[in-house]
Amino acid sequence: MGTFLKHHRWITPLALLAPGLLWLLVFYLYPALQMFMASFWSGSLATGFTFSLSNWTNYPDAVSTYAPIYLRSVLYAGAATVTTFLIAYPLAYTIAFKGGRFKNLLLFLVVAPFFTSFLLRTVSWKIILSDSGPVLGPLKAIGILPQQFHVLASPMAVIAGITYAFLPFMTLPIYVALEKVDFRLVEAAKDLYAGPWRPGGAIVGAIVGGVLMAVLGFVFNTSPLAFAIVGAVVGAVLFHFRVSESFVRVTFPLSISGVFAGGLLTFIPAIGDYVNAELLGGPNTSMIGNVIQAKFLTENDYPSASALSFVMMFGVLIVVAIYAKILGTEELSAAAARA
Amino acid sequence: MAEIEVRLVDVTKRFGDFVAVDAINLEVRNGEFFSLLGPSGCGKTTTLRMIGGFEEPTHGLIELSGQDVTWLPPYRRNVNTVFQNYALFPHLTLGENIAFGLRRRNVKADEIKKRVADALELVQLTGYEDRKPGQISGGQAQRVALARALINRPAVLLLDEPLGALDLKLRKQMQVELKRIQQEVGITFIYVTHDQEEAMTMSDRIAVMNKGHYEQLAGPAELYERPKTRFVAGFLGVSNLLPVKADGNADAHAVLRLPDGTAARAPRALMNGHTGPVALGVRPEKIRLKAPADEVGGQYNRLEGVVRDASYIGVSTQYIVELRDQRRITVFEQNVERATKAELWAPGEKVVMTWLPEHSFVVPDEGVVEQVGIAAVE
Numbered sequence: 001m002g003t004f005l006k007h008h009r010w011i012t013p014l015a016l017l018a019p020g021l022l023w024l025l026v027f028y029l030y031p032a033l034q035m036f037m038a039s040f041w042s043g044s045l046a047t048g049f050t051f052s053l054s055n056w057t058n059y060p061d062a063v064s065t066y067a068p069i070y071l072r073s074v075l076y077a078g079a080a081t082v083t084t085f086l087i088a089y090p091l092a093y094t095i096a097f098k099g100g101r102f103k104n105l106l107l108f109l110v111v112a113p114f115f116t117s118f119l120l121r122t123v124s125w126k127i128i129l130s131d132s133g134p135v136l137g138p139l140k141a142i143g144i145l146p147q148q149f150h151v152l153a154s155p156m157a158v159i160a161g162i163t164y165a166f167l168p169f170m171t172l173p174i175y176v177a178l179e180k181v182d183f184r185l186v187e188a189a190k191d192l193y194a195g196p197w198r199p200g201g202a203i204v205g206a207i208v209g210g211v212l213m214a215v216l217g218f219v220f221n222t223s224p225l226a227f228a229i230v231g232a233v234v235g236a237v238l239f240h241f242r243v244s245e246s247f248v249r250v251t252f253p254l255s256i257s258g259v260f261a262g263g264l265l266t267f268i269p270a271i272g273d274y275v276n277a278e279l280l281g282g283p284n285t286s287m288i289g290n291v292i293q294a295k296f297l298t299e300n301d302y303p304s305a306s307a308l309s310f311v312m313m314f315g316v317l318i319v320v321a322i323y324a325k326i327l328g329t330e331e332l333s334a335a336a337a338r339a
Numbered sequence: 340m341a342e343i344e345v346r347l348v349d350v351t352k353r354f355g356d357f358v359a360v361d362a363i364n365l366e367v368r369n370g371e372f373f374s375l376l377g378p379s380g381c382g383k384t385t386t387l388r389m390i391g392g393f394e395e396p397t398h399g400l401i402e403l404s405g406q407d408v409t410w411l412p413p414y415r416r417n418v419n420t421v422f423q424n425y426a427l428f429p430h431l432t433l434g435e436n437i438a439f440g441l442r443r444r445n446v447k448a449d450e451i452k453k454r455v456a457d458a459l460e461l462v463q464l465t466g467y468e469d470r471k472p473g474q475i476s477g478g479q480a481q482r483v484a485l486a487r488a489l490i491n492r493p494a495v496l497l498l499d500e501p502l503g504a505l506d507l508k509l510r511k512q513m514q515v516e517l518k519r520i521q522q523e524v525g526i527t528f529i530y531v532t533h534d535q536e537e538a539m540t541m542s543d544r545i546a547v548m549n550k551g552h553y554e555q556l557a558g559p560a561e562l563y564e565r566p567k568t569r570f571v572a573g574f575l576g577v578s579n580l581l582p583v584k585a586d587g588n589a590d591a592h593a594v595l596r597l598p599d600g601t602a603a604r605a606p607r608a609l610m611n612g613h614t615g616p617v618a619l620g621v622r623p624e625k626i627r628l629k630a631p632a633d634e635v636g637g638q639y640n641r642l643e644g645v646v647r648d649a650s651y652i653g654v655s656t657q658y659i660v661e662l663r664d665q666r667r668i669t670v671f672e673q674n675v676e677r678a679t680k681a682e683l684w685a686p687g688e689k690v691v692m693t694w695l696p697e698h699s700f701v702v703p704d705e706g707v708v709e710q711v712g713i714a715a716v717e
Binding site: 182184185187188189190191192193194195245249250253254 | 391392393412413414415418419420422424426427428429430439440443444487488491
């Protein structure tokens, strides 16, 4: 046996891959093919489905009908990915560099929500954010918010829900990347005159702070401009004094791989997510996941549902390809250093 | 008199209860190759890191070119560091690594290009701009780290065991090259190492550090020939140390009496400043072995003993000679007079060890160890 394996070295990797390949074959490739066939069906559950290549029109039909919802899905998933990143990066950075002996505890806290079911957590958010719930209720009672103010059924609620749900998926890869950054490289950068990030820090801080606060202004239906100005000033001051050039030129470029992985792990599931839109959103915030779910399970319109799924799959592939082109190469970090 | 480039006044660094650096006073001259030599944990790296700005002293003052920099961050000090493991930025090309400091100082692009090319030439890596740190050898990485620091023309270059990760042959080669580069650029080098040979080869002056302070600061030859403490005598090369009692003077020499009554002599000036018990030291290679019957000039110190061990190591032979009181003395003899193995002194033979009083040194004797240092020759 030993000599047999020695002479047929290709067997070992194949044997190791076999279970995974088999799994993919049975539970992914076969259903995918099945679904691809279904996207060329016509008819209904009552009359029976017939396959015909002439039914390729299912695709243009699906796209033209649901184009706005596709767009919305990309926007929501994109916005959620950005906010997840903005929350997760400082979190991962703090755990990696300032966590000290609490590192493991803090990491545990990041994944702790997973101990409760995803559905339950989203339902809890529905309760927390409800029109007279524990947050909005008291604020309305003392008159800070108008009576008709609501968060649920708004885009903000859906995006916030997705952000919350995928935060650990963004935090952990970034943490792993940051953890690997050799602190001596940061010292070397400081030795080579990397001080406070001037003037970039103030500019980037103003943009980040301004945009975030403007969004918040929109949500609360008050003046976005006033919010944006306050956010820009605070962001500029904060970034100017707290973000060093060694971070921008060394630490951040070296953690890009984590940001890339975290972004994928957040964006891809987020774009197909329907639970957050279902529970926290309203009729005007449904995402493509909701449509597909309804077509499959409620309307039994398998051909449309299949076509919609495939369009989404290809859409995601294209978005990810563009994203990988931007973030996934070493070009970005090198460009940052050249600047 | 060269001006002082780096001055440390009463610099102390504590980490909790541990005193890493204990009230050091140090002056490094402009343009000199200065080494901090000592075993691990002696505080040499901490001292260097305080000069670089990576640690703040608990107490004391650090001056660079006459300016108080004690509380300045690293990026506002006119010093650069070559780190122990090079710390090259892995995501940047060698050219970008070397240009890093100049870019942060907003030097013009064409000047950066020119200076990067010059720096690469200085370290003999012309044409390597576009490689990544992962694609070069340890010796090359070391030279890139050097170029990355020197290109900024700092007042002082700090080097933290920069050759520690290289193999012996490359290390010797780099020692010569470092010295050449230092002379070429004329920048003050402060070099941290635990390797005494490395420090001796390159340095103009060496501070031998132990337990947070330096025991002696001098040129390599003086440190070796006239160590002032037991620690220095043992850390640089091998020393034979014998407890002695001062017994007056004879001409220009102090007479020192060994426990067995034998008198040895040392230059009288070496006794200055010693109040407590002292030990007489002599380096193994300064001692000549003679047969008891041989004529020995009166100007030599004489000490009788019995050969206990002889190890032939090609260039020389290492003997262990036992005195009457069972103390052991190490002697290195060049294989000149007795060239073949058959002619060497054999264990059991009675010998007389002789050396010139001028080759003796005197250290305070607070311990009981007769021989310190590792009796091995590379």
